Amino acid sequence: DTEVTQTPKHLVMGMTNKKSLKCEQHMGHRAMYWYKQKAKKPPELMFVYSYEKLSINESVPSRFSPECPNSSLLNLHLHALQPEDSALYLCASSQGGGAGHRDTQYFGPGTRLTVL
Amino acid sequence: QKEVEQDPGPLSVPEGAIVSLNCTYSNSAFQYFMWYRQYSRKGPELLMYTYSSGNKEDGRFTAQVDKSSKYISLFIRDSQPSDSATYLCAMSGNTGKLIFGQGTTLQVKP
Numbered sequence: 001d002t003e004v005t006q007t008p009k010h011l012v013m014g015m016t017n018k019k020s021l022k023c024e025q026h027m028g029h030r031a032m033y034w035y036k037q038k039a040k041k042p043p044e045l046m047f048v049y050s051y052e053k054l055s056i057n058e059s060v061p062s063r064f065s066p067e068c069p070n071s072s073l074l075n076l077h078l079h080a081l082q083p084e085d086s087a088l089y090l091c092a093s094s095q096g097g098g099a100g101h102r103d104t105q106y107f108g109p110g111t112r113l114t115v116l
Numbered sequence: 117q118k119e120v121e122q123d124p125g126p127l128s129v130p131e132g133a134i135v136s137l138n139c140t141y142s143n144s145a146f147q148y149f150m151w152y153r154q155y156s157r158k159g160p161e162l163l164m165y166t167y168s169s170g171n172k173e174d175g176r177f178t179a180q181v182d183k184s185s186k187y188i189s190l191f192i193r194d195s196q197p198s199d200s201a202t203y204l205c206a207m208s209g210n211t212g213k214l215i216f217g218q219g220t221t222l223q224v225k226p
Contacts, residue, residue: 004159031212040124042204042216043160056213090159094212103212104150107159 003027004108006091012114015081021111023074023091032074033105034066035090043090043107049074050096081115088112119143122205122217131226135192139205139217142186146207146215149181151190154202154219163203164190195224 004025013019023032031050035043048056049068063085065077074091089112092105122139129135137151148167152160164179166172166188172179178191188207192199205217 006159040219042219045213048213088157088159096212103148103208104162104165105214106162107152109159110157112157 004091004093004106006089006108006111008111009109010112010114012116013078013081014116015083017081018077018079020078021076021089021091021113023076023093023108024072025093025106025108026072027093027095027106028071029093029095029106030071031094031096031103032068033092033094034064034074034076035092035107037088037090037110047076078113081113083115086113086115117142118218119215120205120207120217122220124218124220126221126223128223128225129195131195131197131224133195133224135195135199135222135224137190137192137203137205137220137222139188139207140186141188141207141215143207143209143215144183144186145209147210148208149179149188150206150214151177151179152204152206153199154204156201160204195222197224197226200224 034046037043047066067075088110090110091108094103094105120141151164154160169183176193180189202219204219206214
């Protein structure tokens with residue numbers, strides 16, 4: 001089973017709202033990722049958690065706040081977003097946090113976020 | 117110059133055709149090469165994974181890596197309308213960080 005689940009599937013929020021995106025995997029993977037994808041563009045890496053610790057932050061604005069409560073769960077807390085933050089937010093996981101076959105990334109279906 | 121170059125297409129072929137998708141790259145440290153398929157408004161789905169140079173076949177899909185030319189390919193035999201999607205190449209070195217191509221949009225017409 002290579003399933004990564006994400007909720008909600010769709011989210012519409014105003015610029016003053018606070019919301020959270022959730023990601024879950026039960027493959028025993030120890031690395032989890034957040035990506036942002038705009039239309040007709042490839043995914044852009046935002047954050048990497050390796051063994052539940054934040055290992056990469058790609059200079060993402062502080063209005064995006066990641067959290068890894070345990071090895072199966074990854075959250076992305078959103079606050080005071082801008083309309084240009086509207087995108088597909090993808091979660092991915094891999095067995096390890098380095099390189100190699102163990103680190104092949106498996107993606108979830110994404111949350112489509114619209115900021116009004 | 118981007119680290120990974122991929123022609124965005126769109127590429128339109130008739131059903132049953134052989135499709136060739138390609139990426140070139142500049143970073144000789146890349147060792148791990150992947151192809152993802154992404155349907156509209158869905159997450160990327162891993163199709164093929166290859167380590168270093170060589171060929172790998174899985175059903176109608178064949179992935180080729182030529183590290184000497186810094187060139188990777190994905191071939192789809194007997195293409196079907198259900199293959200219509202965006203195909204993303206991705207690669208990584210020792211950091212584990214994936215570098216994606218721009219994606220090629222493929223349409224297979226019945």
